[in-house]
Each structure stands twice: as C-alpha cells, then as structure tokens.
Amino acid sequence: MSSDAFDLLRSATRARVALGRAGDGLPTARLLEFRAAHAAARDAVHSPLDVPALVASLADTGLEVLEVASAAPDRATYLQRPDLGRQLSGDATLPAGEYDLALVIADGLSPLAVSEHAAGTVAAVLERLPGWTIAPLVVATQARVALGDPIGAALGARIVVVLVGERPGLSSADSLGLYLTFGPRSGRADSERNCISNVRPPHGLGYAQAADTLVALLQASRQLGASGVVLKDEGVALPAGAG
Amino acid sequence: MTARRATLGGHTYEFPSLVEVMAKATPHRSGDVLAGCAAGSEAERVAAQTVLADLPLTTFLDEQVVSYEDDDVTRLVLDNRDTTAAGNVMSLTVGGFREWLLARAAAADEAAISGLARGLTPEMVAAVSKLMRNADLIAVGRRARVVTGLRSTIGLPGRLASRLQPNHPTDDAVGVTASLLDGLLHGSGDAVIGINPATDSPAQTIALLELIDAVITRYEIPTQSCVLAHVTTTLRALEKGAPVDLVFQSVAGTQGGNEGFGVTLDLLSEAHAAALELKRGTVGTNVTYFETGQGSALSAGAHLGVGGAPVDQQTLECRAYGVARHYDPLLVNTVVGFIGPEYLYDAKQVIRAGLEDHFCGKLLGLPMGVDVCYTNHTDVDPDDTDTLTVLLGAAGCSFVIAVPGSDDVMLHYQSLSFQDVLTARQVLDLRPAPEFEAWLGRMDLLGPDGRVRELTADAPAARALLAAAR
Numbered sequence: 001m002s003s004d005a006f007d008l009l010r011s012a013t014r015a016r017v018a019l020g021r022a023g024d025g026l027p028t029a030r031l032l033e034f035r036a037a038h039a040a041a042r043d044a045v046h047s048p049l050d051v052p053a054l055v056a057s058l059a060d061t062g063l064e065v066l067e068v069a070s071a072a073p074d075r076a077t078y079l080q081r082p083d084l085g086r087q088l089s090g091d092a093t094l095p096a097g098e099y100d101l102a103l104v105i106a107d108g109l110s111p112l113a114v115s116e117h118a119a120g121t122v123a124a125v126l127e128r129l130p131g132w133t134i135a136p137l138v139v140a141t142q143a144r145v146a147l148g149d150p151i152g153a154a155l156g157a158r159i160v161v162v163l164v165g166e167r168p169g170l171s172s173a174d175s176l177g178l179y180l181t182f183g184p185r186s187g188r189a190d191s192e193r194n195c196i197s198n199v200r201p202p203h204g205l206g207y208a209q210a211a212d213t214l215v216a217l218l219q220a221s222r223q224l225g226a227s228g229v230v231l232k233d234e235g236v237a238l239p240a241g242a243g
Numbered sequence: 244m245t246a247r248r249a250t251l252g253g254h255t256y257e258f259p260s261l262v263e264v265m266a267k268a269t270p271h272r273s274g275d276v277l278a279g280c281a282a283g284s285e286a287e288r289v290a291a292q293t294v295l296a297d298l299p300l301t302t303f304l305d306e307q308v309v310s311y312e313d314d315d316v317t318r319l320v321l322d323n324r325d326t327t328a329a330g331n332v333m334s335l336t337v338g339g340f341r342e343w344l345l346a347r348a349a350a351a352d353e354a355a356i357s358g359l360a361r362g363l364t365p366e367m368v369a370a371v372s373k374l375m376r377n378a379d380l381i382a383v384g385r386r387a388r389v390v391t392g393l394r395s396t397i398g399l400p401g402r403l404a405s406r407l408q409p410n411h412p413t414d415d416a417v418g419v420t421a422s423l424l425d426g427l428l429h430g431s432g433d434a435v436i437g438i439n440p441a442t443d444s445p446a447q448t449i450a451l452l453e454l455i456d457a458v459i460t461r462y463e464i465p466t467q468s469c470v471l472a473h474v475t476t477t478l479r480a481l482e483k484g485a486p487v488d489l490v491f492q493s494v495a496g497t498q499g500g501n502e503g504f505g506v507t508l509d510l511l512s513e514a515h516a517a518a519l520e521l522k523r524g525t526v527g528t529n530v531t532y533f534e535t536g537q538g539s540a541l542s543a544g545a546h547l548g549v550g551g552a553p554v555d556q557q558t559l560e561c562r563a564y565g566v567a568r569h570y571d572p573l574l575v576n577t578v579v580g581f582i583g584p585e586y587l588y589d590a591k592q593v594i595r596a597g598l599e600d601h602f603c604g605k606l607l608g609l610p611m612g613v614d615v616c617y618t619n620h621t622d623v624d625p626d627d628t629d630t631l632t633v634l635l636g637a638a639g640c641s642f643v644i645a646v647p648g649s650d651d652v653m654l655h656y657q658s659l660s661f662q663d664v665l666t667a668r669q670v671l672d673l674r675p676a677p678e679f680e681a682w683l684g685r686m687d688l689l690g691p692d693g694r695v696r697e698l699t700a701d702a703p704a705a706r707a708l709l710a711a712a713r
Contacts, residue, residue, distance in 0.1 A: 004700060004701075005700035005701070005706065005712070007700075008421075008709070008712055008713070009421040009424065009425055009709070009712060012417045012418050012420070012712065013411060013415070013417070013418035013419075013421045013422055013652070014412070014418075015409075015418065015421070015422045015648070015650065015652045016647045016649070016650050016660075017422055017425040017647045017648070018425055019647070019660075019662070021662060021665075021697045024665035024666040024668075024669050024694075025662055026648075026660070034625075034648065034649065034650070037650075038619070038624065041619035042619060044619075045619060045620045079584040079585065079588070079620055080273040080276065080277065080584055080585055081277060081585065082277075083277070167618065167619065168620070169619070170655070171650075171652075
C-alpha cells in the first residue's frame, strides 16, 4: 500500500522521480543505476570505432568501402575542435566520379551507434534506391556531420547522406542520425541539411522506417535540386515517424 | 592603442590591444583556443596577467573591448554607469582592486563590496577575476550581497534556493506534474518552478504556466513560476492573460549574440515593463529571469571585438551580465557545463567557470545562481558537480537548479538532483528561502531539526501534496 502514491509518480514520467533517500543522498541501487547509464554514455563517446568490423559488415552491399579521417588527430582534439572534425586530414584521397548519392558513415559522438546501426540502415536504404548510382561507401573517423561536404564534393556526388553517431543521452547511448545535403561542398550551412534523428531499434526508429523517410527526402531533394529548410517548406510527404 | 609589454624569464611578451591582454590573461579553456585568442603558453598567460594587474581600472572607461559605436551592449553599460558608485576604487589598478576586494572580504564588509556594482563595468569585473584564484572568487563572492524578491526572497545570508525544473520531452501535463511534486516533496522550488518547454508556442506556454500556477495556488506556495520560452512567446502569452510571474530570456554579451537569440534591448525592456504591470509579487518586484553561459557569443559567431580580434568567452559572459542587470532580475544563472567541451572541456574548466561566473555576476549586482551541469561528451561526472556545488555554496551562490535524479529527460543533460540540494544545505548549514521554508513547515515537510523529512507515500504530508497528481 505504502508505495502506491510514489508508483503513481513513477508511472507518469520517464524522469527519475521518487528515487527515495539515504539520509540526504541517494539509495545505493539508484546511485548505481545512474552510474551505469552515465558509464554507457561515456563509453559510447570514447570507445573508438571498430573500422574493420564495420567494413566487414558492409561487404553485403557489394560496394567498395573507403576509409578517411578528419583533421582531428585524436578524440580529445576532436571534442575540443569541431572545426577540425569538419575537415579532411591532409593525406585523405578520394577518387572523383559522378554519382547520384554518396553515403558517409561517421563515428561522430557515438561510435557505438555506428557499430550497432549503420550497416542495417545502409542496407535498408540501398534496397530502396534501384537505379541510383551510388559512390563507394566512406567510413570516416573523428568526423562531424559537415565532413560529408568535402567527401561528397571529392567523390562527385549530387547528394551526400552522413550516418553519424549522435551525442549520447543518459538512456540512449546508441542513437544514429542521418543528415542529407544536396550539392555537398565545404561551407554548407546546417540550414541546408535535412535530419532524421534517433535511429535506434527497438527503442527509437527502425531501419525500414528511417530508410522510407530518407528515400522520400532523397527523391524530393533530387527533384528540387536543394535540401534543408527549402525542402521542409515544400511539404514533402513523409512516412509516419519522420523526425 | 599602444602595445603593452611584460618581461618574464628573460622573454618579452607584447600584447597589441586590450582585447588581447584580456584574452591571454584568461585561465586556460577550450573555447578560447577554438576562438584563436588563448595564450600560446603558460608563461604568456602570466605575462598578460602581469600587464593586466598594472592597468588602471579607468583603462576600461577610455578603451573598449567591443566598440561603443558598433555594439548596443557596450552603449547600454557605459550610458547607464553610475559614475560615483565605485568611488575611490576607480583610482586603483586591476591588481590593487583585487587586494582591495580581498581586504574588504576578510573584514566581512558586505556594504563596501556590494555598493560598487553600478559603478563597475563588466570588463573591469572580468579583468579582476582573471587575476584571482578560485579561493579569491569564493571569499569575495560570498560578501557581494544581492537580495531580490517576488513571492520569495532570494540571496539572503545562510540561504541556498533552488529552481525546480520539471521538464518533460513532450510537455505532458501528468509527467510535468509528477516531477514538480517530487521536487516539492524534497524541498526544491523556492527560487522558481521553471520549465523548459519542448514546444515554443504561446498555447503550450500558457498551458504550462496555468499548470504550475494551479499547483502554486492550490497549496499557497510562496514561489514563482516560469516557462522558459522565447521572450516574444511569453509576451504573446501575457497578452492573452496567462499568469506570467517572470519573463525569461537567454542573453549574450554582444549585440550580435543577442540577435542570434532573436532579441533586442528594446524587446527586453518591453517585456520587463509588461511583466511589472501584472503586479504579481508579494515581497518584491523583480520580474525577469535570464540565463547565460560562456561560449554563447562564439557559438553565434558574434564574439569579435575592437579591430576584429576575438574576445575571450569569459569577458563576453560578463557583458551578458551587463545586459541582464539593466532589467532588475529576480534570478540570473549561468548554465555552466551545458554548452559542450569545445567551450569548457573538463571538470577543471567547468569548476573554474562556475566560480568566475558567480563572482562576476554578484560583483555586478546580479542575483546569481548556477546550473551545475554537464553533457556526456564533457569530461565531468557527479563527483565534479559535487565539488562545484560545495564550492558555490561556500561562495554564497543564490540558487542552483535541480531535476529528478539529475537526469533532464527533455534537454538530455545532467544537472543537480533534489537530493544534491538537500546535501548541500546540510553540509554547509544553508536553508531555503525564508517564505518557502515557512511553507515547508506549514505542510509538515520539515523534521524537528528543520531539515526536509523523508516521507513514506502514505504519510499525511505526502498524501496531501500527491493529491495533485491524481
């Protein structure tokens, strides 16, 4: 009986309400729960992307996979210098071509999200794009979203989509974001991109759902010759769950 | 503009402008490196501090960091400065001013320190803070007394108030109410019950304001509400008759930074006047609330000063206080660890910035609080926020922010928990705002020792409050 009213609070929100107290502090179990969530988020930020494993998981696409790094030499620099994470490292070389689309898989702030969800998302997207010419896949480390701009430009892609690990939340360390940019080149503004956030089955968006939304945006973007706020204003009909 | 020099260890360092002296004298932080204005070495930093220590305070009246002609924040500060408030202090150098402050703090001379505010400019305060160690910031900060009020009184000696922040990812009324009641049961909410709305619209703002107002009215709680929507949204809500206690806005230290937030000084004046008209206070008439944070001007690309040189983020933060104080705020807080590791990288930088912001705000006359917080990509954990909280409590910080279990499920960052506020009050012997403390007593939420009791769900006091959840 005595816990009824507190249970009511707990059932009303995902917030950490009615945790109880040990003196003025937290009960040990609640303390450890919080630490576990924070540890998962910290590990997601700092554990490096297992590139060979990711490349192996992309083999089924039949596409060549290229690896590049940003100009940020390590994680500490990456976190403090977002400008370097948007530039290619000096020794990066990408073969120029002519493609409808380039897909860039970027570790971002959660390499964990990329390891968990990138291959599944790429597969779901590719099977929905028959007839599109697709550039070699690019795996980019210490990478921000805007690193897709010089990569897409170098490859000669009309559109670039960056699949990137999003900043881990306390209860969502493995959330993948998809950013679409038409006419990629260095200096594009964030307002010129479209974003699908929280790809993270089973808790967030599933691969098929995310791919449906992305493909709708891709088709509209190709038609309009633009992306970003313009695309949103055109009222592109998106499948349910578009974020 | 003449170059200034200092020789250290046989090497002469030259600083072509006041902007560079200020930037390079600043304790190391990632945001200044990102902006390209940080000292190139530890020795250069001390050389800049040596130059700064010898500058007369009046330098900051004769020479600007951000130009008077181009920036309305500079004009606001200089045009409204009280030329007599700082008195003889204006004959001191920056280094002499530090010693003057420490001497007055040691003598517990609150009147002398607090009386300076309207005579000081943000740049003067930033400058002296750059020479200070953390202990100096604490010792002087605790003697800068700023007392404000609306329905509770903020900033009295021996008090630590808290903003109860019952955010919810979808602004769900039931979810918000659950967090709100949990906070009240833990003795939080005496500074304000303040929600960051998930949706910034007049309708949503009105709904949330009415929700909080209903709880405040039902239990006759001596506190105030706030929905931290854009000031234009709050003005729309106010015009529609919503119960607006406080108008809120994020502000920055340059005209461009404020444009980035979608505000002008005139707009803030209009909002201030409109909220005053409502006369919703019982113990005071302070009706504005501002948030700030080091790095906000840089993130808006509005961080350049005289000669196009980047201004350090701590000086710009102080200039944001110069904006805030013009509108007689009830509350101002820096959101110190929120903006990310590219501005404040780790616990050392966040702790330093928290103490600087509190000290500088108080010296400029603001009712200064701190959101002691961090994101998951910053090198900060709850041990570090414990450290900063205790230091801020010792420094006489007016209020902190608390969310259920430290986890803000809407903004996705971690702030203090209600338990953390109880702990800080306990270990530092601090109490809630007096009106709110009396209310806690009336609600039977305090034990015989005057501390917030731990209640079972069927305790009469808990049942009385939790009735609002049904």
